[in-house]
Amino acid sequence: MPTFAHFFETLLESYPVFFEGLWLTIRVTFVSVLIAVFIGLFFALFKISQSKILNWIANVYIAVIRGTPLIVQIFIFYFGLTEFNIPKFWAASIGLALHNGAYIAEIFRGSIQSIDKGQMEAGRSLGMSHTLAMRRIILPQAFRRALPPLGNQFIIGLKDSSLAAFIALPELFSVATTQGARTFDEMTYLLIVAVYYLVLVLIFTLLVNLLEKRLSASD
């Protein structure tokens, strides 16, 4: 075990290389979760649709994505689909987006179905079409209700982005392994990267809580 003084010293000295990895981790996470929210919304609407075909498509997508490891999905985009020559950043982002999209689809489906059916009836009784009432009445309420589990999924996505180290994307975790291998001081760098992730997660938890409070003020 490294001494605390050594750990602390290395933490302070190593920040330039870690900050580069940190920035990449944040970018991959935001890009992938943003895409995942759109994917999730579409598949949630597929799942609650009257159309059996759309239900089936959504069910297959969710079953396949949830039934296979994320690392396999990321490898398929980077090592599998070589003919497309997908850059590392995008292979990781698309893999994470498709993966989180399946979970977010279930989050949205649950929150949409949790809205009282009187809301849709009120909209329809005023002459709104199903689509219009969904867009103007149901989804804004469902989105608010989905916020806590979405925040949770964001944090899972943030931590899962460390898997991109295995396609040699120089994000946060890969900085730690590279530095550890270079200096033979693995434990110190692993502890440092753990601190980075922990602080990131705590900051995002705080932001999500603040956002929730602001949104619930009008409820």
Add this chain to the structure above:
Amino acid sequence: MVEKSEMIRVEKLNKSFGDLHVLKDIDLEVNESDVVVLIGASGSGKSTLLRCMNFLEIKNSGNVIIEGETIDPEKNDLNKVRQRVGMVFQHFNLFPHKSVLENVIEAPLTVKKTKRAQAEKEGKELLAKVGLGDKANVYPNKLSGGQKQRVAIARALAMKPDIMLFDEPTSALDPELVGEVLSTMKELAKEGMTMVVVTHEMGFAREVGDWVVYMHDGKIVEKGHPKELFSEPKEQRTQDFLSSIL
């Protein structure tokens, strides 16, 4: 007497939920400016009948004719039909993420494409009319049940419907709040609005109703003017029902 035009006609209407036959060969007509009050025990089908009139429930057989037009749910644009038939619900169903005024102007803005300034002006007038002119920017969770229901009435009126349906509008209210909603409805009746009201408020039925319709077990047992129906019901079942609640 001037012949009033027919607003709603229901012919041989049948509706089932699975094995449960809720409406059995219902015939009913509602003329212009009529206030028709549907009474009966819960489960008698009165709410279902009301919901068939704006197609929130779709009949199994029979006809629903709105202002002379036989509505085929497969062919007619129900969104257009519903703009003519407003509805007020037992549980208000206000949009909690929108302010009172936004609730009222939502459908005029998005369905009728009314200009915002115009919609807001009319919305504020309607709110003033139901006695809530000062609540335009408040969110529904800050209102009492009676206030919520009056906003719901204003919201339905904002589409300028020809007919208003009320589905037990006071059943979810604390007793002391029932009066304010009933007096708003009374005002509306006085202005000549055609209204179909499902309610347990016999005082309202007696005072405001032009017709009272007693339903039992999916059928219309008796229809009459309130004075006659309440004081001299012709059918034994109507007598039994009235004596059980009055």
